[in-house]
Amino acid sequence: MNHRFLSVVGLAVTMAFTAGCSANKPVADVEQEISAVAKVAPDTTEAVADSIPVWAPKKDSFNPSRTKQHDLLHTKLRVSFDWEKQYLNGIAELTLKPYFYPQNSLVLDAKGMDIHSVNLMNDYDATPLEYSYDSLQLIINLGKTYTRDQEYVIEVEYTAKPNELPSGGSDAITEDKGLYFINPLGDDPGKPRQIWTQGETEANSAWFPTIDTPNERMTQEVCITVDPKFTTLSNGSFVYSRQNADGTKTDYWKQELPHAPYLTMMAIGDFAVVNDKWRDKEVNYYVDPAYKGTAKKIFGNTPEMMEFFSQKLGVPYPWAKYSQVVVHDFVSGAMENTSASTFMEDVQLNERELLDKSWDGIIAHELFHQWFGDYVTTESWANLPLNESFANYSEYLWAEHKFGAEEATYLQLDEKEQYLQEAETKREPLIRYYYKDREDMFDSHSYAKGGRVLHMLRKYVGDDAWWASLNRYLTQNKFSPVEIAELRMAFEDVTGEDLMWFFDQWFMKPGHPELLVEDSYQNGQLSLHVVQQQDTAYVPVYRLPLKVAVWVNGKRTEYPIVINKADQTFTFPVTTAPQLVLFDAEQQLLGVVEHDKTDEELVYQFRNVDQLAPKLEALTTLDEKLANPEVMSIMQQALRDNFWYVRSTAINVLSSLEKEKAAVVEEQIRQIAQNDKKGSVRADAILALAGWYGNKYSNLYEKVMNDSSYQVAAAGILAYSSTGATDVGAKLAQFDDTGNEDIALALSSYYALQGGVEKQDWFMEKIKQSKGSNLYYLLQSYGAYLASYSETNTPEAIALLSDIAQNNNLYYVRLAAFQALMVMSERPEVKEILEKVKNNEKDKRLIEMYEQL
Structure with missing residues (x-):
């Protein structure tokens, strides 16, 4: 909860080709690409003028933890929903006491609500309290002064209206309105009706009054009243479901262990619930019904993860249950709500997609938060x-x-x-x-x-x-x-x-070490000269305990050293000139290390260092030395490496060879394209063959377009489309209805420039079906398509892009739609829309980018 500013025509096709043939790119990576490049131009100009590095830390306001005047002990929520208005009607019952000092007033965070009543409760007796409200905080006069050993209960009846709040967000969490209605009226047949919440950082106070700060903790009860056709999920244990006289039901969830208010959650929808177990605790997966059959293959390593982390930490998973729910249009990759993590819909995979992709990383990430973030929480x-x-x-x-x-x-x-x-x-x-x-x-x-x-x-x-x-x-x-x-x-x-x-x-300090390392041998002594080159006006001189590995006569010896000065020389006795010196032998250092090595040393490094990073360094550093037979030899060795990414890297390095010089690896690459066990490696090999030999392997490309791996099939589409064959259009058209993002992006990269006006409906339909990073890249290709075929610049296309640019919940998708509209900016109505988009945009990141255009 996890970025390049791209021109529509210039880079759209390249990005679509890349996205179509690589492993799924996390949403956060797309955002980072956009953010990183968008920041460079203006900041660099200012930095040059002031002789201050563009990356120099900015001195903003000081932000300590929030002062605790009251301790929020327990929250009980009774909620129901107005789907048409997208409102939540709620009653919040809060149990509190002063934290230390006596208090006669209470301040609650409550964003954009209608407050109907505030009462002091004594069992079922309610005493109205005076209050003031500024749309952000509810200030309540308690009517008396309470001391730290006196508890009291406040009841607030309210209506939450999240869609009327100003939008904000971050690279990790793209909106912060707390409560989200998805397809509330059911007018989108391709999307389920759902309600879900997202509390981090301080957005839960948009749907219930609370003390919305991470250094507060409370137990909770949540009573959710909905149509009986919906399944609900919240934190803690499911206690019961009650049928109501008006035809609704009320589900009651209870969280008995305290947690921070931002970790409170709800999810409501037509979910298939797949049951699993860890020790004596329920583990459940809430997914779209279409993915019920693959839910355990997606999330099925969860119990093993729970056991692994529990054993290693010596602290068993602490919560009552663990559920994982997939929702539509989520504003992040995933969120670690206590006992009930929420995931974006991208994690849902069918059997064929599971051949290429795994979401174990994000599943482990949210699970580990149950200890680091939920059990123990940042103040x-x-x-x-x-x-x-x-x-x-x-x-x-x-x-x-x-x-x-x-x-x-x-x-x-x-x-x-x-x-x-x-x-x-x-x-x-x-x-x-x-x-x-x-x-x-x-x-x-x-x-x-x-x-x-x-x-x-x-x-x-x-x-x-x-x-x-x-x-x-x-x-x-x-x-x-x-x-x-x-x-x-x-x-x-x-x-x-x-x-x-x-x-x-x-x-506590910014930056990272930037090291210049030089080694030399003379008279039985190896000298290692290390200079810390980072700008010490902003970054410290580091203390770096690490190891140096030295190979002499084929034997590896490790020497521990401690770098603690800006300029140091270390010496080691050796019997003869080393064959290789490997700085940071464990490859654990975060920093930039410049250590020049000869071609011979890099070849030796690849053959003798059994670690991934040194292998990759050798391959990528020698990418322009392929004429050297020893270099070509290790490239061929890399093609047989046990680890898939080494094979992939070697293919990508070798792909720069001219056609005539590629013959030495042609057969090896062809075998990889057909037989490698890793789909992404097969895809790389197919694209390498296409780059060298064009239509020579047309039959292979045509065959792999139906490969079990979508990544390989997408590579086959790209390869076949590059052959110039007369039947390219017809061959590709058979995949137009395939519901896979890799296939769609591969097709879009060809259709962008050569699809013809008849592909307009295909583009518009795929754009309507797509989401997240896939939609971002598809819109890039569509911008190129609109530029290639002016006849496609129709009112329907303009309306579609206008809607996305103004209303999509992901800021980087809105950006891509805005870019595509810019292709048609000479049209008065489009110019007017662009101005409207710019003027109405509330996300500060897009506002800054639009100002640059």
Whole structure:
């Protein structure tokens, strides 16, 4: 809960080709691409003028945790819905007491509601209380002064109107109106009627009055009154369902262990509920009925994850049950509501899609939050990495356990790249009390960088101390809000070491180390010169304990070193000139390392280092040395590597070969295209053959268009469309009705430039059916299509794009629709629509981007 600003015509086709043939791109990655590039131009100009790095931390306002005047002990909600108006009618009964100091008034967060009454309750007796309300906070005169040992109960009757709130959001959570009605009138036959909530960061106060801060905790009851045809879900245990005289039913859910108000949830819809189990607790999967048959294949590793995390942490999964619900038009990737995580609809896969894709990472992420975020909760959004960094790192932990070290490392390399991309324009401390908006905390610092920092901490203290420290942190702080000091002290209590230096440089300071490394040999001595090149006006000189691996006469020796100066030289006795020096032997460091190696050293590195990152470094660094027979030899070796991404990388490096020079690997690539066990690798091989040989392998391309893997089939479509065959249009048309995003994007990339005006209906129908990142890329291709065929610039096309640009719940999808409209901007009615979109847009990210156009 997890970005490139693209021109419509220039990059649309390229992006569609890429998206159609790669693994599913997370929503957060699309957002990051947009955000990263959109920020560069204006910030860079300003930075040059002031001689300040574009990424220099910004000094915004200080944001401490919220002062606790009252302690919210319990919340009981009775809710029903007006689907037509998209209102929630509610009665909230709140049990509170002063936190420490005596209080005679109470301030509740309540956004955009109609407040009908406020009463002090004594059993069933209600005493009206005076109150004032400014549409954001409800200020109640309690009528007397209460001390910290006196509890009282407030009842608020209200109507929540979430659609009338101004919109906001972040890269992780694209809207913040709290309560969402999906297809409320049932007028969209392709979408179910649903209601669901999303509370993070402080959006639950848009549908019930509360103290909406992460350092508050409450138990809760939720009574949901709906049509009996709907299934409901909330936190905690399902207690009963009562049939009402008016034909409705009321479902009663009870959460007996305390949690933060932002973790309260509801989901209402026509769900198929698939039952599973972990130990003696219910594990349930709520999905669209069409995916009932594959729900266990999508979510089925959940009980094993629960056992793995419970055993490792020494803290059994703490909540009454664990449910996972898939909803439509979700405003994030997923959300870790206590005992009931919510997921975007992209996670729903059919049997064929399951051949290529797995959502284990996001499933592990939300599950680990049940400990890190729910059981122990950050006291303020400034400390968000205490939630998100751990959830991010759980993806590595699960992959390492279930799929092996290389799969886990692959994930971490991607995380490192995400952070470094963001660091080009933004470098902040992980724990940052100075920010403009709390939503700014949901970035690749809190997620990707934080996960990598935790990995370094684990490597430093060792596995036994790592798990013992996490156990101490969880058990000492259970059901409590925490800040970074509590995590540090847990590790110090276990290890006996003062770790302030580690937490200070990695959590409290911005940036990362940028190292220049040089090695030299002379007279039986290896010298290693390390210079920290980062700008120390903003970034610290780091203390970096790590290992250096040296190969001499085919034998590997590791030397521990501690880098703690800006310029240092280390020496090691060796018997002869080393064959290879590998800096950071465990490949655990988050940073940028510049260490030049000869071609011979890189070849040796590939053949002798059994780690993913050094292998990939050798392949990608030698990409322009393919004329060297030794380099070509390791490329061929890489094509036989056990790990799929090494094979994929080798194919992509080799694809740059000229046709005549590709003959040496042609047969090997052809065999991979037909037989590799990994669909994405087969797809890469097919595209490589197409790039070299055009229609030579037309029969193969035609065959794989019907491959069991959608990724391979999409590659076959792209490859066949590049042959120039006279029947391309007819061959591709047979896939027009295939309901898969990879296929749709592959077709759209061809139709964008060569589909002809007759594909207008296809584009419009696919756009109506698509969602999320798939819709974003499809709109890119559609913009190119509109530019290629002016006859398609119809009022219907304009109306469709106008609706998306103004009303889609995802800001980056609205952006893509706006870009497609710009193709027709010479038309007065389109120019008027573009101005209307710009003037009515409330999302600050889009407002900034539109101002650049």
